[in-house]
Amino acid sequence: MSMVTLRIQRFNPEADAAPVYREYTVEVDPTDRVLDTLNAVKWYQDGTLTYRRSCAHGVCGSDAMRINGVNRLACKVLMRDVGAQVTVEPLMGFRVIKDLVVDMEPFFAQFRSVLPFFINDARPPERERLQSVEDRERFDDTTKCILCAACTTSCPSFWANEDFVGPAAIVNAHRFIFDTRDAAAAERLEILNDREGVWRCRTIFNCTEACPREIKITKAIGEVKKAILYGTARA
Amino acid sequence: MANTHRSTSLGTALRYRGREGMWTWILHRVTGLGILLFLLIHVVDTALVIYWPGLYEHALNIYKSAFFRFAELAIVFSVLYHALNGLRIVVQDFWPGAMLRQRQLVWAVAVLVVLTILPVAWLMLRPVFGLGPEPGAARFEAASAGTETTVQAPAHAAAGVRL
Numbered sequence: 001m002s003m004v005t006l007r008i009q010r011f012n013p014e015a016d017a018a019p020v021y022r023e024y025t026v027e028v029d030p031t032d033r034v035l036d037t038l039n040a041v042k043w044y045q046d047g048t049l050t051y052r053r054s055c056a057h058g059v060c061g062s063d064a065m066r067i068n069g070v071n072r073l074a075c076k077v078l079m080r081d082v083g084a085q086v087t088v089e090p091l092m093g094f095r096v097i098k099d100l101v102v103d104m105e106p107f108f109a110q111f112r113s114v115l116p117f118f119i120n121d122a123r124p125p126e127r128e129r130l131q132s133v134e135d136r137e138r139f140d141d142t143t144k145c146i147l148c149a150a151c152t153t154s155c156p157s158f159w160a161n162e163d164f165v166g167p168a169a170i171v172n173a174h175r176f177i178f179d180t181r182d183a184a185a186a187e188r189l190e191i192l193n194d195r196e197g198v199w200r201c202r203t204i205f206n207c208t209e210a211c212p213r214e215i216k217i218t219k220a221i222g223e224v225k226k227a228i229l230y231g232t233a234r235a
Numbered sequence: 236m237a238n239t240h241r242s243t244s245l246g247t248a249l250r251y252r253g254r255e256g257m258w259t260w261i262l263h264r265v266t267g268l269g270i271l272l273f274l275l276i277h278v279v280d281t282a283l284v285i286y287w288p289g290l291y292e293h294a295l296n297i298y299k300s301a302f303f304r305f306a307e308l309a310i311v312f313s314v315l316y317h318a319l320n321g322l323r324i325v326v327q328d329f330w331p332g333a334m335l336r337q338r339q340l341v342w343a344v345a346v347l348v349v350l351t352i353l354p355v356a357w358l359m360l361r362p363v364f365g366l367g368p369e370p371g372a373a374r375f376e377a378a379s380a381g382t383e384t385t386v387q388a389p390a391h392a393a394a395g396v397r398l
Contacts, residue, residue: 011240013237013238013239013240014237014238016238017238018238018240019240066251068252069250069251069252070251070252070253089242090242092241092242092243092247092248092251093241093242093243094241095239095240095241096239096240096241096242154251154253156248156253156257156260159243159248160243162243202260203256203260203324203327203328203334203337204253204256204257204260205253205254205255205256205257205334205337206251206253206254206256206257208256208334208337209253209254209256216334216335218256218327218334218337219331219332219334219335222327222328222331222334223331225328226328226329226331
């Protein structure tokens with residue numbers, strides 16, 4: 001057990017004009033996660049601390065936040081990897097609802113804008129729509145997204161322009177654009193060819209570095225750009 | 236009335252701990268703006284030779300100071316970095332598979348920039364510290380001494396053509 005200082009950005013929109021930082025000293029095990037430490041603060045020191053968490057095992061994507069200045073899931077970062085002084089702040093670019101909770105609605109609106117669902121109006125075959133192993137492999141990486149928003153809120157293009165559709169939405173478009181069973185690739189490419197679409201990406205790689213599922217996001221965006229450039233996702 | 240807060244300021248952005256990709260992108264922007272600034276100054280000082288030749292000579296004398304020798308080296312660095320980093324981005328754009336090696340590509344660009352800028356820096360800064368001759372000085376002196384044949388006049392001038 002050792003003592004760590006947790007410096008948390010607090011913001012109560014009904015009381016604070018601007019965010020303030022409060023420090024909490026917590027006793028932790030090296031194998032505790034940042035989420036456990038936040039729980040220790042909330043349960044034993046300050047019940048007003050507000051943050052999202054649900055599954056607490058890196059699957060639901062609820063507890064993305066800035067930990068020591070970089071986007072991470074609080075449930076996937078161990079205390080032994082962050083040092084004795086830890087700064088925890090909300091995701092950048094979205095309105096802070098309270099403390100570490102940001103308004104995710106604009107994020108889900110971006111997600112919905114790329115038609116993130118299977119589209120094929122052809123009459124389904126008697127059994128499954130079969131697909132080769134290679135064809136399935138083509139978009140395997142982008143099926144792993146958990147919509148935590150760590151990528152989109154790490155993107156300087158998004159910080160500068162909240163209308164940018166953002167890496168997460170492009171990842172989810174990629175998942176269907178490169179699926180041979182889907183029939184709406186052209187429509188999605190048209191959507192992403194918008195001035196707020198893929199071309200705002202400057203290949204900065206903050207998204208790829210931030211993704212807790214290790215999706216090669218910038219590469220996926222690059223593949224979508226290329227598909228738009230050459231007019232086909234089947235190249 | 237509830238207050239609102241969104242973290243988007245430049246200060247907050249620069250505190251984000253991005254890695255190679257973020258810092259190379261920022262440097263790409265800074266060197267791009269630097270080259271633009273140089274171009275604007277260059278257009279103005281070159282225009283002086285037509286309208287105020289005296290001021291043009293004055294400007295050229297200012298450029299001979301040690302400070303501007305370092306500034307000129309900064310221009311060379313900007314052009315070099317912007318070009319090589321731009322080629323890295325082109326490679327990534329046309330071969331997205333290269334992005335799996337994005338950090339190595341950044342370091343490859345860094346090594347190329349350093350290897351190229353070091354000899355250039357030596358040649359440009361040597362005279363400032365009295366460690367060697369001004370590049371091109373020997374040729375200039377030979378021309379001034381009356382051996383004009385070493386420096387060819389432009390063909391149109393030799394033919395007496397007025398532009």
